[in-house]
Amino acid sequence: MRKISKLRRGDRLFAYALLIPTVIYLACVFVYPIVQSLFWSFLHYDLLDGSPKHFVGFGNYAQILVSGQFWYSLWNAIWFTLFTCSVELVLGFFCALLLNQTFPGRTFFRASIIIPWALLTMVNGLLWDYMLQPGTNGGALQIVLHALHLLPHNSNPVWLATITGTVFWAGIADIWKMTPFMTLLILAGLQSLPGELYEASMLDGAGFWKKVRYVTIPHVMPAVIVAVVLRVMGAFRVYDILTEFTGSDTTSVTYLTFDNAFRYFYLGKASAMAWLSTLFIIALIIYYIRILKKNMDEA
Amino acid sequence: MKKLQKTSTDIIPTGYLWTGLILLFLFSVLPFIYMIGSSFSSQLELNEGHLFPHHPTLINYQQLFSNSGPYVSELRAAMGNSLEVSILTTVISLIFGCFAAYAFARIRFPFRMTGLFAILSMQVLPSVSIVVPLYMLFRTGFSIPIPFTNLSFQLTGPLLDTPWALIIAYCSGTIPYVVWMVTGYFSVVPKELEESAYVDGCGRLGTMFRIILPLSIPGLAATFIFSVLNNFDEFMFANAFTTTYNSKTIPIFIAELVGKHSLPWGLMTAAGVVATIPFVILSMICYRWIVTGVTAGAVKG
Numbered sequence: 001m002r003k004i005s006k007l008r009r010g011d012r013l014f015a016y017a018l019l020i021p022t023v024i025y026l027a028c029v030f031v032y033p034i035v036q037s038l039f040w041s042f043l044h045y046d047l048l049d050g051s052p053k054h055f056v057g058f059g060n061y062a063q064i065l066v067s068g069q070f071w072y073s074l075w076n077a078i079w080f081t082l083f084t085c086s087v088e089l090v091l092g093f094f095c096a097l098l099l100n101q102t103f104p105g106r107t108f109f110r111a112s113i114i115i116p117w118a119l120l121t122m123v124n125g126l127l128w129d130y131m132l133q134p135g136t137n138g139g140a141l142q143i144v145l146h147a148l149h150l151l152p153h154n155s156n157p158v159w160l161a162t163i164t165g166t167v168f169w170a171g172i173a174d175i176w177k178m179t180p181f182m183t184l185l186i187l188a189g190l191q192s193l194p195g196e197l198y199e200a201s202m203l204d205g206a207g208f209w210k211k212v213r214y215v216t217i218p219h220v221m222p223a224v225i226v227a228v229v230l231r232v233m234g235a236f237r238v239y240d241i242l243t244e245f246t247g248s249d250t251t252s253v254t255y256l257t258f259d260n261a262f263r264y265f266y267l268g269k270a271s272a273m274a275w276l277s278t279l280f281i282i283a284l285i286i287y288y289i290r291i292l293k294k295n296m297d298e299a
Numbered sequence: 300m301k302k303l304q305k306t307s308t309d310i311i312p313t314g315y316l317w318t319g320l321i322l323l324f325l326f327s328v329l330p331f332i333y334m335i336g337s338s339f340s341s342q343l344e345l346n347e348g349h350l351f352p353h354h355p356t357l358i359n360y361q362q363l364f365s366n367s368g369p370y371v372s373e374l375r376a377a378m379g380n381s382l383e384v385s386i387l388t389t390v391i392s393l394i395f396g397c398f399a400a401y402a403f404a405r406i407r408f409p410f411r412m413t414g415l416f417a418i419l420s421m422q423v424l425p426s427v428s429i430v431v432p433l434y435m436l437f438r439t440g441f442s443i444p445i446p447f448t449n450l451s452f453q454l455t456g457p458l459l460d461t462p463w464a465l466i467i468a469y470c471s472g473t474i475p476y477v478v479w480m481v482t483g484y485f486s487v488v489p490k491e492l493e494e495s496a497y498v499d500g501c502g503r504l505g506t507m508f509r510i511i512l513p514l515s516i517p518g519l520a521a522t523f524i525f526s527v528l529n530n531f532d533e534f535m536f537a538n539a540f541t542t543t544y545n546s547k548t549i550p551i552f553i554a555e556l557v558g559k560h561s562l563p564w565g566l567m568t569a570a571g572v573v574a575t576i577p578f579v580i581l582s583m584i585c586y587r588w589i590v591t592g593v594t595a596g597a598v599k600g
Contacts, residue, residue: 012409014503015402019414022399022474029471030421033432040431098319101309109320111586113327118582120532122550123571126557127334130564140333143348176330181593188594195308211310230423237425240534243554254427254535261431262539274428285420292416 092182125244189223396477404485484518525592
């Protein structure tokens with residue numbers, strides 16, 4: 001009896017020893033910086049104006065929350081997230097249904113869909129920016145729409161002229177790139193679905209939509225929720241693709257934060273802004289963990 | 300060709316299936332093919348609005364790679380930096396992560412689940428929340444203050460514009476990812492294998508290196524590839540921490556091609572092809588492993 005408890009204690013110490021490098025690393029390079037940025041968010045901290053940093057309480061937060069720019073960029077980030085994630089979910093679900101079927105050349109089709117995902121985000125942005133070019137002989141999208149007579153022959157729309165347009169088309173580019181990711185996650189969930197369930201529903205005379213509604217959707221729901229939460233957190237911090245399309249910091253809240261920090265060097269204000277996004281994401285994480293725990297309890 | 304057995308999971312009628320597949324294929328591949336086509340077009344043809352080159356030319360690639368041209372040294376440096384940073388980050392994260400994952404997967408200790416979830420949440424927190432403090436840290440270099448004095452023990456010099464700034468920053472996101480993935484792979488190795496290794500006189504560390512690690516190699520490979528691809532793609536940290544040509548990574552190089560010059564689309568698509576084709580090929584070859592890397596954590600929960 002005594003021997004066992006001794007062995008257990010040895011095990012426990014061994015576990016802590018294995019964890020120490022990771023814990024120290026993350027403490028120094030993640031926890032310490034994020035706590036420090038919370039502290040800075042209450043300071044006037046400007047690298048360029050030469051004044052010493054000093055405590056301003058909630059001054060930075062107040063300044064951010066009354067500025068229209070912040071709400072505008074937050075709204076952009078939110079509708080970008082809702083738009084891309086819902087389209088990716090619907091497209092990804094149907095793509096996964098298609099690719100779950102047995103047909104000749106399945107491996108080829110499955111591999112071909114990850115091409116957009118394998119493109120670097122910057123190349124993806126470049127490609128879409130290029131396809132959206134205006135002018136008489138503009139980008140590919142315009143040429144194709146003219147050829148299909150979906151656009152009147154003499155109209156040359158400038159798609160990236162407004163912020164709303166830019167965020168919308170950045171969303172389309174994001175959908176093109178990330179739908180494969182969604183498809184793969186849902187496909188993995190589908191592959192564990194036993195054929196007997198469909199057979200049983202067939203006996204009840206269920207058609208395609210009924211099978212999807214009553215068999216497929218309930219079964220892949222856990223995978224779908226996890227995939228959506230992951231994508232939401234990814235999409236909300238959109239930054240890189242917007243850099244390709246625009247130089248405007250009002251396009252998303254991450255862009256605004258980054259510009260406040262590294263274009264204007266308002267470090268205190270940028271820290272406060274980063275913390276507002278962090279709080280938003282923390283709320284999502286809590287939700288995510290509750291789902292994961294529920295899944296684990298059921299399994 | 301072997302005859303494919305229809306199964307009861309095939310719920311979409313054949314006609315719809317093939318329509319869907321063809322649309323899906325066009326949707327994923329056409330923009331990509333268009334990019335490759337444009338990279339072989341002269342500026343004149345692009346201006347005339349040809350979707351595909353009538354007279355394919357290598358002029359864009361020649362411009363990009365010519366030794367007298369302005370791009371070749373930048374491109375080479377950027378490619379080298381990107382490879383160095385993403386591979387080193389992944390290797391370091393795998394070493395740290397495997398030790399931690401072994402503890403999480405195979406040993407019971409207090410706060411095990413809490414610790415695991417704490418690490419998971421670090422993976423998903425927005426990186427913009429640590430970019431400012433890290434910038435200040437890299438500007439002065441790491442130092443340990445000596446208590447009750449104004450002195451401090453300088454560990455490193457300033458790290459901005461060096462690959463190490465990026466490696467250190469990327470590891471903070473990659474280690475949590477590796478821990479989460481590898482814990483999953485380790486925990487499915489049957490307990491009996493470990494127990495029989497104990498009987499044969501292996502210690503904890505021995506079973507980890509001789510039993511658990513070798514059996515998890517497919518999972519580790521998936522994690523490796525996925526993490527290299529992810530770090531290669533990272534933009535925000537790279538944008539904040541690097542300003543010199545010698546320290547820039549590929550995404551920054553590409554972003555600046557667009558910004559600086561007067562829309563040389565042929566050249567840009569050529570650069571896009573050069574920066575991307577290795578990864579597209581790698582992804583097609585390692586398709587199965589990448590899928591594991593993407594899906595394991597989410598589906599296993």
